[in-house]
Amino acid sequence: MSEATEKVVLITGASSGIGHAAALRLAAAGHRVVLGARRADRLAELAAKIRADGGSAEYRELDVTDLADFRAFVEFARQAHGRVDVVVNNAGVMPLSKLDAGLVAEWDRMIDVNIRGVLHGIAAALPLMREQGYGHFVNVASTGAHEVVPTAAVYCATKYAVRAISEGLRQESGGDVRVTVVSPGVTESELADSITDPEAAAGMVEYRRIALPAAAVAEAIAFAVAQPSEVDVNEVLLRPAATR
Numbered sequence: 001m002s003e004a005t006e007k008v009v010l011i012t013g014a015s016s017g018i019g020h021a022a023a024l025r026l027a028a029a030g031h032r033v034v035l036g037a038r039r040a041d042r043l044a045e046l047a048a049k050i051r052a053d054g055g056s057a058e059y060r061e062l063d064v065t066d067l068a069d070f071r072a073f074v075e076f077a078r079q080a081h082g083r084v085d086v087v088v089n090n091a092g093v094m095p096l097s098k099l100d101a102g103l104v105a106e107w108d109r110m111i112d113v114n115i116r117g118v119l120h121g122i123a124a125a126l127p128l129m130r131e132q133g134y135g136h137f138v139n140v141a142s143t144g145a146h147e148v149v150p151t152a153a154v155y156c157a158t159k160y161a162v163r164a165i166s167e168g169l170r171q172e173s174g175g176d177v178r179v180t181v182v183s184p185g186v187t188e189s190e191l192a193d194s195i196t197d198p199e200a201a202a203g204m205v206e207y208r209r210i211a212l213p214a215a216a217v218a219e220a221i222a223f224a225v226a227q228p229s230e231v232d233v234n235e236v237l238l239r240p241a242a243t244r
Helices: 017-028 040-052 067-081 104-132 153-173 198-207 214-226
Strands: 008-012 032-037 056-061 086-089 135-140 177-184 235-238
Touching: 008 017, 008 067, 008 104, 017 032, 017 040, 017 056, 017 214, 032 040, 032 067, 040 056, 056 067, 067 104, 086 104, 104 135, 104 153, 104 177, 135 153, 135 214, 153 177, 177 214, 214 235
Parallel strands: 008 032, 008 086, 032 056, 086 135, 135 177, 177 235
Antiparallel strands: none
16 A cells, blocks of 8 residues: 555545635645636636645546546546545535425435535546555545434435445455545535525524534544555544534
């Protein structure tokens, strides 16, 4: 397995929130970050900041729901750096609503981004990691992968799925590919902006009154990435200290 301290780290959903914070933190630690998200203009700004601070950053527009696009993203990183050490599957959406609201298109969107996006990341990068003989997936789930609350049934289901997929991958990997699940509680991000249901949106105002800074979740990701190759941090669960 690779003992490199300077790693090539691919980050999805890097245009805001946890992904943005993780890019800054990992680049500051000396890693070469490759940024992916739909909003290329934000990626360009983030990459410019990292480079101005002396770090290494490349970026490519990415739709995680498109397997071919994810494969192209991984190949872009390989062409730039010769290898892929870590994939941070962070992209996610959270349009909460009660089931009787019947917002099926929003359910489908969560399934596509939150579950298929992670599977596409695995499908795109795992063959290369197998060829290399090492690699690391960091899959961002949620405390919603440990509990279910009203309006969040589908969202929680997608995050339970991320945990299950991650554990299956860990068991199948034989130690060559490490797998970490990072499950943050409520975190400062744009996730709640996608909520269209008025009742769910109102409930989130109070729920998000106490939130983790995205930088705190980035620290958890950086901790897992920094461990020596014989150490696999399987799961990190973190919440605000003043939590419900």
